[in-house]
Amino acid sequence: MPETRDYDDIPGTIVFDGRRSRRGYALNKFLMSLNQPANREAFRAGEGAYLDQFALDGEQRDAVLRREWLRLIELGGNVYYTYKLAACDGMTFQDLAGEQTGMSAEGFAQMMADGGRSPEGNRRRADWEGR
């Protein structure tokens, strides 16, 4: 596989391609397990012990325990898988999306209500230089 892709130039966007899928396989396996009610209960009862069943690396494990949502995506978590953990905490998808932007929940909700983030100034990494 080539080192870089034509979409790597899109700022703030982590495409779930083969690079991320390989990195995040065990992490996503853990996240997928939360589809089972019994597993959600077991996870809530003891997060560390539950995570021991999966081959997460230290960074991924810390990001789960600390609920570092953008970091989870950077470490190979897919957003739909990651949402299962967020839902476990009672978050909406808008909460999860907003958390990754560094905005407050209210600020993100207001931006969406106002029509969302414009593509203007958000198409290429160069657009974000100096931010």
Next chain:
Amino acid sequence: MARLVGGVACSHVPAVGAAIDKGRTGEPYWAPYFAKLEPARAWIAEARPDVCIVVYNDHANAFSLEVIPTFALGLADEFPPADEGYGPRPVPIVRGHPELAWHLAESLIMDEFDLTLVNEMNVDHGLTVPLSVMFGQPAAWPTRVIPLCVNVVQYPPPTGQRCHRLGQAIRRAIDAFEGDERVVVFGTGGMSHQLQGERAGLINVDFDTRFLDGLVADPEAIAAIPHVEYLREAGSEGIELVMWLVMRGALGAGVREVYRATHVPTSNTHNGLLVLEDA
């Protein structure tokens, strides 16, 4: 002969399903969106489909990263709503149409579309939200459903061109089916939205409008949109729009736009709804 009576394109935002399930459709945030659904609901009530082929993507429920089929066709008698991590939606079980589904399998594979065939699967919001959008909250869905899953979660999804051609092959299969079923094809997902990364929240009404106009009038041009353009212009999850091309391919070269509605925002998404019939 089975007959295609129309095509529906429809976003499949989970929050729309939650608003219906929790009785919140009359709230100020939701009421303007739900009011826009009425003409489409009236159309499908009159179209009376016996079976809907719903093109959608699974979101880590029926499939995981263990096996990732690019195209997967549901052959079962019924498909239960999935527990997506917060309990299943309180919606009726989805009843399949194994006779037409198996006919599609044979026809499409012999037509060189190498489908994955699925005898047991649950169905998530990607399929059930479009049913709720079009049919509301009946005690039982008034149509049988054939799920056709497209991978758009693990990059790369199939190309727009491939999706368009799959739709054309679905039409050939419908036309050759020896039954009197009335069929509607749904393409779901989209329009512009991005759920991940620091650019989350992207909405591009101009791109979506061009996409809708082109989907109606010049689908070959829309089918040629490269993945990077979807990602950049419609957001990382906006690439789901390739699934609308399957629906468009099932219709003829010339179509009549019966109804179009858009709404921003529904949660994080520029929501689209389009009803087409053959011209």
